[in-house]
Amino acid sequence: MNWETILIVGGGIGGLTAAIAMRRQGFAVDIIERDPDWSVYGVGITQQMNVIRAMNDIGVLDDYLTMATGYDSTTIFVGPEGIEKTKFETPKLAGPNYPSNAGIRRPHLQKVLGDKALSLGTNVRLGLTVTALNDDGAGVDVTFSDGSSARYGAVVGADGVFSQMRETLFPDAPQPRYTGQWVWRYNLPRPADLDGMKVFAGPCNAGLVPMTDELMYIFLVTEEPDGMFLEQEGSAAAMRARASKMPPPQLIPWIAQIKDDSEVVARPLKVVYLQDQDWHKGRVVLLGDAVHTTTPHLAQGAGIAIEDALVLAQEMACSDAPEIAFKAYRDRRLERVDHITLNSIRIGEAQMGIGEPADIETLNAQTIQLMSQPI
Ligand SMILES: Cc1cc2nc3c(=O)[nH]c(=O)nc-3n(C[C@H](O)[C@H](O)[C@H](O)COP(=O)(O)OP(=O)(O)OC[C@H]3O[C@@H](n4cnc5c(N)ncnc54)[C@H](O)[C@@H]3O)c2cc1C
Numbered sequence: 001m002n003w004e005t006i007l008i009v010g011g012g013i014g015g016l017t018a019a020i021a022m023r024r025q026g027f028a029v030d031i032i033e034r035d036p037d038w039s040v041y042g043v044g045i046t047q048q049m050n051v052i053r054a055m056n057d058i059g060v061l062d063d064y065l066t067m068a069t070g071y072d073s074t075t076i077f078v079g080p081e082g083i084e085k086t087k088f089e090t091p092k093l094a095g096p097n098y099p100s101n102a103g104i105r106r107p108h109l110q111k112v113l114g115d116k117a118l119s120l121g122t123n124v125r126l127g128l129t130v131t132a133l134n135d136d137g138a139g140v141d142v143t144f145s146d147g148s149s150a151r152y153g154a155v156v157g158a159d160g161v162f163s164q165m166r167e168t169l170f171p172d173a174p175q176p177r178y179t180g181q182w183v184w185r186y187n188l189p190r191p192a193d194l195d196g197m198k199v200f201a202g203p204c205n206a207g208l209v210p211m212t213d214e215l216m217y218i219f220l221v222t223e224e225p226d227g228m229f230l231e232q233e234g235s236a237a238a239m240r241a242r243a244s245k246m247p248p249p250q251l252i253p254w255i256a257q258i259k260d261d262s263e264v265v266a267r268p269l270k271v272v273y274l275q276d277q278d279w280h281k282g283r284v285v286l287l288g289d290a291v292h293t294t295t296p297h298l299a300q301g302a303g304i305a306i307e308d309a310l311v312l313a314q315e316m317a318c319s320d321a322p323e324i325a326f327k328a329y330r331d332r333r334l335e336r337v338d339h340i341t342l343n344s345i346r347i348g349e350a351q352m353g354i355g356e357p358a359d360i361e362t363l364n365a366q367t368i369q370l371m372s373q374p375i
Contacts, residue, residue: 002320003027003153007142009130009165011038014288014305015158016113020058021313023120030152031117032144034159036127038114040106043185043265044211046197046299047109048101050371053093054306060116061094067108069210070099073196076361080203082248086361087196091372101197103211130155133168135282154322155284156312158305161270163290169281176270179295181348182224184239184266186258190216201360203246205351208254218243218254221297223352224268235264269295269348273341280326287312292337297347298367300340307375308333332375339370 006022008015011033019029047068055061075087090100118124125144132143133155143149157165161176190210199207205221222242230238236258243255258264273292279285288305295301312329319325343363350358 003316005030005150005152006154006156006316007032007140007150007152008156008158010034010157010159010290011114011124011126012158012160012288013109013113013302014290014309015156016110016117017054017058017306018156018158018287018309018312019117019122020060020113020120021310022316023117023122024058025313025317027313027316029117030123030125030150032125032128032130034127034129038110038126040110041265042105042107043187044103044209044215044217045106045109045302046101046103046209048299048303048371049090049093049368050375051303051306052098052100052102054310056094056098057310058116060112061098063116064104064109064112065098065102067112067212068102068104069212070102071196071210072100074101074199074364075196076199076201076364077248077250078201080246080248082200082250085201088364088368090368093372103197103209103217105211105215129164130168133284135284137282140283153283154316157284157286157290158288158309159290161272161289161293163286165284166274166286166290169284169286170274170277173274173277174272176272176293178226179269179271179345179348180223180226180352180354181269181295182222182228182266183269183296184220184222184242184264185217186236186239186263186265187211187215187217188254188257190214198250199360200248200251202351204243204248204251206243206247206251208251218251218258219296221348221351228268230266232261232264234261235266236261239264239266271295271341271345275338275341278327279330280322283322285312285322285326285329292341294341294344295348297344298340298363300344300367300371303371304333304337304340307336311375336370336375339367343367
């Protein structure tokens, strides 16, 4: 047995993109997803030019854009007065007829990727995890939580920040650590003049992202004590209170509209990065947050998971030897993953007054330049 059938553990953004890319290369693909409802929370996600190019490469861009809102610029405002500092016009990597970037609701992104993976013949099984895994060098025998089992040519761990596959492969790897910040998000009506992303870089670290014709989302980054627990009841007032600390005038009317507790999505930021070691062991390999979870300060966590998936599928198509393909995959990913993972964390630390200062404009310019290069 070599590559005949691939098991992907995790049906999120990276796992689904990998399934599509691998099916397009001719691999048979099974996905198992732990969540029996395959659900995703309803706030938006920012997707930059490299993601738009990737959506085009895997043949979903037109469907994707029916659910997303494209935009071509990001503007950075500074200080409590919200003074415009820099406007980045970003490249259109999928061609002149497509936008450079997009905002999209996470469930819509999941639907586009899930529908494509299914239409290409991916076998998706919900409510399942791996209970045992035996790699004998020629294939991997996997036992699932429903007692069933199967043999695969390779297994891809795309199971997110708290990856069971990472734990199984590398029990001594670092655990996800809390960075000291939370991100709060809330959907609001989109004003007609919001035709790009707006980032307010301190003292109130926040932003506005267009998501559909009618909706945008506001995000807010705050410093919070480790272990903080947020009740959903009262969360809108909690978000308003935090956003009201020296907000720029452009945000004040929007902050006042944060009223519905059930619409607040707030998460502590956790990071983990297997920077100085292999991303695979034998025939099992990791991608996305399972191997490099960063903070959203450069809005590229999903972007690098999607790129991982494409590069992994390409390398697997080029080689019959898992070790060679998996090493080549990691080698091709390191520069971009290092840049995004480490600099995103660095911006968050600088916001908290820890570590070196981070020049957000320079880092954004470098990110646009690097992520526009071919993968
Ligand atoms: C607050 C916040 C804001 C963000 N904003 C952005 C943004 O604007 N732009 C951007 O590019 N990125 C953003 N990100 C990062 C982005 O969400 C992640 O990088 C991306 O979801 C990673 O994709 P993934 O497929 O690796 O993991 P996930 O999307 O987490 O998917 C993992 C999947 O595996 C499943 N799973 C987990 N364990 C198991 C198991 N044992 N067995 C089977 N299935 C399992 C899960 O249910 C899930 O479906 C943000 C992250 C946070 C926390």
